[in-house]
Amino acid sequence: MRVALVGVGLIGGSVGMAARRRLGAHVVGWNRSPAPLEVALQRGAIDEAVTDIDEIGSADIAIAGVAVDALPAAVRSLCAALPDAVVTDVGSTKGALVEAIEHPNFIGGHPLAGAESTGVAHAREDLFQNATWYLTPRDATAGVLYERLARFVAGLGAVPTAIAPHDHDRLMAAVSHLPHVVANLLVAQATDALGGETLPATGPSFRDATRVAGTNPPLWAQIYSANRAALGAQIDDLVRRLGEVRGLLDADADGAALAAWQGAAGTQRRALLEAGLAGGGGAAREIRAEVPNRPGVVAQIALALGRAGINISDMSLAPEADNRTGVVALWLSPDDAERAIGLVAALGYPAARA
Amino acid sequence: MRVALVGVGLIGGSVGMAARRRLGAHVVGWNRSPAPLEVALQRGAIDEAVTDIDEIGSADIAIAGVAVDALPAAVRSLCAALPDAVVTDVGSTKGALVEAIEHPNFIGGHPLAGAESTGVAHAREDLFQNATWYLTPRDATAGVLYERLARFVAGLGAVPTAIAPHDHDRLMAAVSHLPHVVANLLVAQATDALGGETLPATGPSFRDATRVAGTNPPLWAQIYSANRAALGAQIDDLVRRLGEVRGLLDADADGAALAAWQGAAGTQRRALLEAGLAGGGGAAREIRAEVPNRPGVVAQIALALGRAGINISDMSLAPEADNRTGVVALWLSPDDAERAIGLVAALGYPAARA
Numbered sequence: 018m019r020v021a022l023v024g025v026g027l028i029g030g031s032v033g034m035a036a037r038r039r040l041g042a043h044v045v046g047w048n049r050s051p052a053p054l055e056v057a058l059q060r061g062a063i064d065e066a067v068t069d070i071d072e073i074g075s076a077d078i079a080i081a082g083v084a085v086d087a088l089p090a091a092v093r094s095l096c097a098a099l100p101d102a103v104v105t106d107v108g109s110t111k112g113a114l115v116e117a118i119e120h121p122n123f124i125g126g127h128p129l130a131g132a133e134s135t136g137v138a139h140a141r142e143d144l145f146q147n148a149t150w151y152l153t154p155r156d157a158t159a160g161v162l163y164e165r166l167a168r169f170v171a172g173l174g175a176v177p178t179a180i181a182p183h184d185h186d187r188l189m190a191a192v193s194h195l196p197h198v199v200a201n202l203l204v205a206q207a208t209d210a211l212g213g214e215t216l217p218a219t220g221p222s223f224r225d226a227t228r229v230a231g232t233n234p235p236l237w238a239q240i241y242s243a244n245r246a247a248l249g250a251q252i253d254d255l256v257r258r259l260g261e262v263r264g265l266l267d268a269d270a271d272g273a274a275l276a277a278w279q280g281a282a283g284t285q286r287r288a289l290l291e292a293g294l295a296g297g298g299g300a301a302r303e304i305r306a307e308v309p310n311r312p313g314v315v316a317q318i319a320l321a322l323g324r325a326g327i328n329i330s331d332m333s334l335a336p337e338a339d340n341r342t343g344v345v346a347l348w349l350s351p352d353d354a355e356r357a358i359g360l361v362a363a364l365g366y367p368a369a370r371a
Numbered sequence: 372m373r374v375a376l377v378g379v380g381l382i383g384g385s386v387g388m389a390a391r392r393r394l395g396a397h398v399v400g401w402n403r404s405p406a407p408l409e410v411a412l413q414r415g416a417i418d419e420a421v422t423d424i425d426e427i428g429s430a431d432i433a434i435a436g437v438a439v440d441a442l443p444a445a446v447r448s449l450c451a452a453l454p455d456a457v458v459t460d461v462g463s464t465k466g467a468l469v470e471a472i473e474h475p476n477f478i479g480g481h482p483l484a485g486a487e488s489t490g491v492a493h494a495r496e497d498l499f500q501n502a503t504w505y506l507t508p509r510d511a512t513a514g515v516l517y518e519r520l521a522r523f524v525a526g527l528g529a530v531p532t533a534i535a536p537h538d539h540d541r542l543m544a545a546v547s548h549l550p551h552v553v554a555n556l557l558v559a560q561a562t563d564a565l566g567g568e569t570l571p572a573t574g575p576s577f578r579d580a581t582r583v584a585g586t587n588p589p590l591w592a593q594i595y596s597a598n599r600a601a602l603g604a605q606i607d608d609l610v611r612r613l614g615e616v617r618g619l620l621d622a623d624a625d626g627a628a629l630a631a632w633q634g635a636a637g638t639q640r641r642a643l644l645e646a647g648l649a650g651g652g653g654a655a656r657e658i659r660a661e662v663p664n665r666p667g668v669v670a671q672i673a674l675a676l677g678r679a680g681i682n683i684s685d686m687s688l689a690p691e692a693d694n695r696t697g698v699v700a701l702w703l704s705p706d707d708a709e710r711a712i713g714l715v716a717a718l719g720y721p722a723a724r725a
Contacts, residue, residue: 086626129571139661139721143696149571178571191557191564192571196580199553201636202612203545206605208639210545216643217483217503217532217546222583224644226550228687228700229576231637238623238630245620251560252613252620258556259606266599266606269592272440276592282555283585285562289570290578307493315683316673323667331578332669334686342497346582367493 018042018169021076021099023091025057028107028128029082030140033062035173036078038142045073056137070098078169080126081106085239089117096120103162109189110244111153111182124166125153125182127189128175135236143174150175153182186247194244195251197237200230225333302354303346306361306368310343314366318345321360327353346371372396374523375430375453377445379411382461382482383436384494387416389527390432392496399427407491414491424448430456432523434480439463439593443471450474457516463543464598465507465536478520479507479536481543482529489590497528504529507536540601548598549605551591554584579687656708657700660715660722664697668720672699675714681707700725 020042022029036042038061046054046063047070054066067073079102081091088108095104096118105126108114115125128150150170154163167177180188204227207216216223241248262278269275308314315334322329331348345366349357354370361368374396376383390396392415400408400417401424408420421427433456435445442462449458450472459480462468469479482504504524508517521531534542558581561570570577595602616632623629662668676683687700699720703711708724715722 188564191561192577195560196557196576198616199557200580201633202609203550203553204636204640204643205612206549206608207545207643210541222550223546225579225582226554227640228579230640231633234630234633234637237633238626241620241629242623242626249617249620252617254560255556256610256613258559259610262552262556263603263606266595266603269596272592272596275595276588279555279585279588279591282558283588286558286581286584289558289561311682313674313677315686316670316677319670319673320667323670328665329669330664332686333582334683
C-alpha cells in the first residue's frame with residue numbers, strides 16, 4: 018500500500034508512523050520545502066520525501082494534514098495528481114470543505130486526537146488508538162473508496178464513524194468550539210466585574226470553567242472561522258437558553274423550577290460524560306476528598322489507589338480559599354469507588370461520593 | 372467574649388470551633404429543635420445549647436448561619452433579642468438581605484470557604500485560614516461594631532474585606548454563579564446536538580467546562596434566586612458579548628481579529644488566576660505532560676515533585692481520545708517550573724510549559 022502525506026505535523030506524522038509500522042505501508046511525504054520532511058524522515062513518519070507532487074507517482078490513500086485554510090488547495094492538488102487514490106483530510110470542520118471539493122475521490126475526515134500538543138516531535142504511532150475518526154462520505158462516494166479509507170483508519174487503531182458533514186460541525190461546535198468561546202467570555206466578564214480587584218479564591222468552578230480560555234490563538238481562530246456557520250447557530254441557541262434562565266430567575270419565587278433545572282443538568286451531564294470516561298467498566302464515579310495542600314499528598318493518594326490496582330480516569334485538585342487545604346476530585350470505575358473511599362479515608366483524608 | 376450561633380452546619384460549626392479554640396470565646400448555639408445542637412456540642416462547636424432565643428442572655432457577636440431564605444427572619448430575631456451584639460450572617464449574596472434588614476447592628480458577611488461539603492460533620496477550626504471574608508458595612512454602621520466584627524473574623528484566621536453589597540453580588544455572579552449557569556446550558560446544548568449519539572472523547576475542554584453542572588440543586592436554586600438581580604445582569608452581559616463574537620465570526624475573513632480576541636482571553640485568564648493560585652511565590656505556571664493512562668503514573672509524578680519540595684497548587688488529569696494516554700496539567704510556582712519539567716521528563720513523560 019502506498020500512502021501520500023501532505024503536512025507532516027502531529028496528526029500527519031502520527032498517520033505516517035502508524036501506517037508504516039501497523040500496516041506496512043510505504044509513506045511518501047510531499048512538501049514544497051524540504052526542511053519539514055527531513056524531520057519527518059528522522060522521526061520515521063515517512064519513507065520518502067518529495068518536493069514536487071508529480072514525484073509521488075501513485076497512491077492508494079492520500080491525506081492532507083495541513084492547516085484549515087490551506088486544505089482546499091491541498092486536497093484539490095492531491096485529487097488531480099493521484100486519480101487512483103482516495104483523498105481525505107484531518108481538518109476540524111467538514112461542511113465548508115466538503116462543499117468546496119466536488120471531486121468524487123474526496124472523503125472528508127476528522128480524527129479526534131492530539132489537541133494538546135502540535136508538531137511532528139509529538140507524533141506517535143498509537144495516537145489514534147480507540148479514537149473516534151469521523152468520515153463524511155457523500156451519496157456519490159464509491160463504496161470501494163469508502164471501504165478502503167475506513168479500513169485504513171481502523172488499521173491505524175481508530176474507530177471510523179460516518180457522519181454527515183453538517184452534523185459533524187454542529188456536534189463539534191456544541192461540545193468543543195462553544196465551550197472555548199464561553200471560557201473566553203467568562204474570563205472577560207470576570208475581569209470587568211473585578212475592576213482591578215484580586216480574584217478571590219472561589220473554589221474550582223471558575224478555574225475549571227475557563228481552563229481553555231485563550232488556548233493557541235492562531236489555531237483556534239482558524240477553527241472558529243472554519244466552523245462559523247455551525248458555531249454561530251450554537252451561539253444563537255445559547256442566547257435563547259440564557260433568556261430562558263432569565264425568565265426562570267424572574268418568575269420562580271420559591272426556586273422549585275430552578276432546582277429542577279439544576280437537577281436536570283446534573284442528570285444530563287452524568288449521562289453524557291460518565292459513559293465516555295469509564296472505558297469499559299461502566300459509568301465512572303466521582304469521589305472527593307479533603308486534603309492538606311502540601312507536596313506529597315496527591316502522590317500518597319495516587320500510590321495507594323495504584324497499589325490496589327485502581328485506575329484514576331480523571332482528576333481535579335483545587336485549593337480551598339485558605340490555600341492550605343484542597344479538594345481532590347477523582348473519577349474511577351464504580352466498582353472501585355467504595356474501595357477507593359476506604360483507602361483515601363485510611364490515609365486520614367475524609368472522602369465521599371460527590 | 373460571648374458568641375451566639377444560629378445554624379450550626381459546616382460554616383456555623385467551624386465558626387464555633389475557631390471562636391472557642393482560637394479566641395477562647397463562650398459559644399451559645401440556638402435552635403428551635405435540640406437535635407442539631409447535640410451534634411454541635413459533641414463536635415465541640417458550641418459550649419451551650421438553647422432552644423429559646425431569650426436564654427442566650429447577651430452576646431458580643433451573633434451569627435446567622437442558616438439557609439439563605441431563612442436568613443432575614445433569623446437576623447431580625449438576633450437583632451431584637453441581643454441589642455448589644457453586632458449581628459452578621461454568612462449567606463452567599465448580600466444585596467437583598469442588607470436592604471431587608473434596617474437594624475443598625477447588622478453587618479452582612481460572606482466567608483469564601485467550605486463550598487464542597489456541608490454539615491457540621493465537616494466543620495473544622497481552620498476552615499477560614501487565609502480565606503477572604505467579605506463584610507458589608509453601611510454608612511450608618513457604628514465604627515466600634517465594624518471593628519469588633521472585623522477583629523473577630525481575623526481572629527478566626529480569615530481576611531476581612533469590606534465591600535459594598537451590590538459589588539459583592541456582581542462579583543460573585545461573575546466568578547461563580549454565571550459559570551454554574553453556563554455549565555448547565557452547555558450540557559443541555561450538547562445533549563441536544565448529540566441527539567442520542569455518544570459523546571466523543573474530545574479532550575478535557577467539555578469536561579472541565581461542565582464540571583459544576585447540576586451541583587447540589589436545592590442549594591444552587593437558593594443561590595441563583597438570592598442573587599437574581601446581579602446574576603440577571605451578568606446573563607444580559609454574556610448575551611451582549613456572544614453577539615459580539617457572532618459579529619467577529621461573520622466579519623473576520625482572515626481570522627486576525629478572532630486570533631487577537633483569543634489571545635486577549637489567555638492574557639486575561641493568566642492575570643486573573645495565576646496571582647490567585649500562586650500563594651505567595653509569584654504567579655503560578657502551568658506545565659503539561661503526556662502520560663500513559665494507568666495506575667501509578669500520577670503518584671510517580673507527584674512523588675518526584677514532592678521529594679524535590681515542589682508543591683502542586685492545581686492539577687488536572689484528562690484522558691486523551693484513545694483512553695490509554697492522557698495529559699496531566701500541573702500548576703506550580705514559576706520558580707519550580709523548569710525543575711518540574713526536568714523531573715517529569717526524567718520519568719519518561721514529555722513535558723513542557725502550557
